[in-house]
Structures are given as C-alpha cells and as structure tokens.
Amino acid sequence: MFQASIVIVEDDVMMSEVLSLYLKKEGYDVKTFESAEKAWVHIQKHFPTLLLLDVNLPGQTGFELAKKYREVYLDGVLIFLSGNSAIEEKLTGFLVGGDDYITKPFDIEELLARIKVHLRKEQALQEAKPKDLMNIGSLQLDLRTKTVFKNQQEVLLFVKEKKLLFFLAKNYDQVFSADDLFEMIWGLDSEAELKTVAVHISNLRKKIELDPKRPEYLHTVRGFGYKFFYQAH
Template identity: 40%
Template structure:
C-alpha cells in the first residue's frame, strides 16, 4: 500500500524538519520546501495528498500560494501561522484552506489534524453512494470529486466538497453546526466550530446564484443548516 504524501512549505528549517520527523514516524512520505517558488512543479511531480502551508513567508505568502494551489488541486491544505486572530483564520479558510493551526503548536496536535483531514478525504466517495447527486442545475459528482453549476466545474476545497456531500446526501435534513463540525473534522478535533460558518459562507459564494438569498444551503435559525429539496 502506497504511503500518503505530504508537502510541507515553510521558510523556517527547524519547523519544517520537526514536522517532517513527526510525520515520517507516522509512515507518511514527506517533502519539504522553503517557499512556493516552484509550487506548480512540486504539486505535479510529488502529487501530495495533503499540503501544510506556512502563511508568513518572504515573496508570495501562504494565502496567495493557496489561491494558486486551488487552481490545480483540491487536496486538503492546513495553514500554520503565528497569527492567532480570528480574522486571520477566517481569511485563511476563505482562500481555500481546510484547517488552521497556530504556532507554536504541539507536533501531536498537528499529526492529529493531518490524520483527520486524510481520513475524511479517504471517505469520499463511498462504495455504496450514488455516483452523482443532481439538484436543478447543481450536480455533485462523487466519482470525479467535483461540483458543477450549469455544467461548469466550481473549484472547491476538500472541506467545502465534504460539506456539500454530507448535506446533499440527506436533503431536507437539518444539521446543527456542532454536528457538521464532528462529521467533517471529527469529534476529537481540537478546532473551533465557527469554522463551519466560514466554510458555509464560502460555499454559498461559489454555488449560489444569489449568496445573500441562497436556494441550496439554507439557514435554519437557531439550529443550523440544511440542503434544500426545493433547489430542483
């Protein structure tokens, strides 16, 4: 069985080496880079299953790199940063990140988050699921791991796609924010449930004709969200 591959981009050699050592112990294949100068070539040649990306780097920062990464792949991206403000985390998730961890962090926490992202990724698509889910002009293709609006592919992060699948597989069911967080990130994940709201907001901007008046992902006030059966 091939080992899962992780690309680490961080300009601090000590941090990169620490991450590499801990992930290698977990039997992952790890490639490190000091910056994203050759990010497209790195992705195409190494074919990572997950990317760990520092935000504050000379040249193109991690946020800009993530925007570029999303042009070529939707594999999970975990940001690492010394910036701990909520607004910084929201920006990171908005540009396509799947998770955000603040420096200094414990290696064990990072490993746990990596495992959670890869575990979730491996569950898509499932063997007993239909190949496609269709709601009007929106199509969720589980085999191709993509969403289309009117036949046009919409670039989604791995987390955004997981959220769409979880809700679209059970249209009309109301999911609480805590429930969605547990389903996507895992009940033992050490994150903030407000992350769900950020990703929902991102999704609406990408798949809703009018994000302020959504027809697919509806808010159930005081409870959570549901995928509308009226969308078709």
C-alpha cells in the first residue's frame, strides 16, 4: 500500500510547524528540519516520497540539496518554497530537478492541493514501475532478474558476488559482520573460510566501484563489518 512520507526543510520554525500540522492532519508521515545538512542525513536513509524545500536556508540552499538528491534518486517529488518570484529563480528550481515552485506567501489550501496532485502522480508511477528495481548513483540492481548495471552497462558477477551485493543493498545502511555475511551467503556448513567474505567484497569493489580503494557503495565499518551506502558528492 502506498504511504507518502514528507520531509519539510524550512528554517522558519513557525512556518515549518504550521505546515507539519496541516500535513499530519492529512495523514502524511512528516519530518521537519531547519537545515539542508540535517535533512540530507535523514533523506539518505529513509527516501521520503516528497521534499518540501525552502530555497534560502542557512548553509546549503534548497537548490543544492535538491541537486544532491536528484544525483542519487530519480524518484520522489521536489517542491520548492521561496519568497523570490523571479523567473530565473524558478527556472533554476526546475533545472535541478524540482517538480513545482511555490512563491511565498502562499495559501495553505493551494499548497495542500498541489501536494495531493503530485502525490497521486507519484503513486501512479510507483505502482506502474517494477517493484524490484533499485537505482542508486550509477548502479541499477534488478532484484527480480538478479542483474547489475553500472552506467547502463551490465556488470558480470559470480553467484556469490551477486548474493552478497543484493543482500547488502536490500539492507541499505545496515552494518553486518563478516560472520553474519558468511552465515547468510555461504551457510555455516560451507567448507569455505571466513576470509572469503573479504575476498568477495574486494572483488565486488573492483567491478562496481569507480575507485576500489575509495569505495562509494561497499563500505568497511572498522571493527564491525560492511554496509552498502551511497552519498552524493
């Protein structure tokens, strides 16, 4: 069942609280942040359905956050809020991946109506898309066909490499020890050695990473294990 989650990034605390109140009354799961940096930490882990972004924020702007978001995720709705009604500003918003641009001050009922329209479109898109596709950075993982593409070119992986990659990707940003991964992928009765996990991680990095020595996807968490995580630059 489609359930929309909304992230509001707005440094005007009162406006943020009012927007959050109205949206929660509509049944949406809402999180609020006062800066792009704090919002980005949350966004990378929870993939909200819609971002409601103030353009002028302390530190990174809403445009900068939107650009980072679109570099990683093509899905999701981006709506900008701004006191600047200049056409150049609006065009910038659409160029960095925005779906709508609303000028302050605005009518809250109009904003809610626009959000509902965008979310209906997003729901239709999500329901029409294959459920087993993951698009992250330059990688596309098809969980159904068990195929991996990098920059639209298929990456040839051995069976255990695929199982390891897909397991970590499906458990995005979760850390697993080498023992955990060995048990999950090879099984406790396997005659392979524990070090085979590190070997397979190394081989995967050579195949999917731009620079295996500075991995963007398969990260080592020292003292704990490995995780799949991507952060836009």
